Structures are given as C-alpha cells and as structure tokens.
Amino acid sequence: MKAVLFDCDGTIADSAGLISAIMTRAFRRFDLEPPPPEATRAIIGLSLETAVQALRPSLDPAQAREIAEGYRVEYRAERARPDFSEELFAGMADLVRELSARDEVLVGMVTGKSRRGVAALTAHHGIETCFSAVRTADDCPSKPHPAMVLECCEEFGVAPKEAVVVGDTTFDMEMAKAAGAHAVGVSWGSHSVELMRGAGADEIAENVDALVAALERFLAR
DSSP states (O other): OEEEEEOOBTTTBOOHHHHHHHHHHHHHHTTOOOOOHHHHHHHBTBOHHHHHHHHOTTSOHHHHHHHHHHHHHHHHHHHTSTTOOOOBOTTHHHHHHHHHTOTTEEEEEEOSSOHHHHHHHHHHTTOGGGOSEEEOTTTSOOTTSTHHHHHHHHHHTOOGGGEEEEESSHHHHHHHHHHTOEEEEETTSSSOHHHHHHTTOSEEESSHHHHHHHHHHHHTO
16 A cells, blocks of 8 residues: 655645735735735745744744734635635646545645645535545644654555655655655646755656656556
C-alpha cells in the first residue's frame, strides 16, 4: 500500500484570488494596510495565524489572532453568498477520484485550510469520500512541520517513505522531506518551480498529465 497526500489550496483548488481578496478585507477590518496580492500568494498553505504573522511580522500574537479571526468571518460571509463557488483546477477532481478507487492506494489531504473549509469544498465538488484521512490547520501545527504527513501515515498504517506529498509551495516540499516522504511539486500554484526545487522537491509536474505520470512512477516503485 502507498499513500498519496494532496495539499488543497493551489494544488487542487484554484483559490489564490479568493484568499487574497479575503485577506485584504481582514486587514481592512482593523484599519491596517492590506498586504499586496503577491505577498498573500506567497504564504498560501500556512495555517492562518502563522500566515498573518508572516505577512506582518510587526504584529503581536494577539493582533495576529484577531486578524485571523477576521479572515474567518469574512470567508464565512463570502461562502454564504448564493453565487459562491471555489473552483478546482481542471483534471484534479478526476485524478483524486481515480486514485481513491484503487485498492492499493490510500488518498489523504494535508492542508492549511480549516476542517470546515475542506468539508465545504469537497462536498461542493463531490469528492468528500475520496480522502480517507484529512489533516488541517485545526488538527496540526502549521506546515512545514511534518505532523500532518506523519499522522496521515500513522492512520493509514504506512511508513512515510511509502507516501508522496503533492503540493504547490515550499512549505509542502519541506513538510514532505521532514516527514521522510516523497515530494512532488505542481507548477500551477503559489510558489515557483525554482523555489520548490530548492525546498527539496523530488519532481515537478508542469500539468496534470505530468502529475499523473509522476504519481504512477512513485506507485510502481
């Protein structure tokens, strides 16, 4: 048995624009200058409080928690809109479904998103049953701490070396390597190919077909 552990935002979900817009609103709730979109893209994948602190290191922890809670309030309000839709990258839902249907593959999610956010996204796209283990910002320390990967592997009963992490950021690659897992970066997310290679990516997939090929190579080892 082998495990395939997917990041969510920037890997499965095309959510960078939404995250940036909501982060802007969260900062403005407290009359603070919001970070530029490129700065917000750079911290996608971190747990929320950690992300806010990274965006504005001068904040004390209490202020960072307040802004993080403001983000959650704004996100819930956005998600309640009748026309709300958080899109997936083309081909990713089909890939997740195909892998989860295999008897020899265990599929999990390791994400800085909240459990509520994961549940809403996966239910909306009909992939909620595809993930046999899910670890979120509500469950574990922020990436690149390896806890999300290690806990999923423990739940699955597989060694970390039999797991591959698929993600779009240096945080994902560093988390995978810290856990002793294989690391595959995708080029369509938040961080550059060069940064992910520098963070230890074993392979980089430029498109979904290349990701399928990389995963098949890992699963056939």
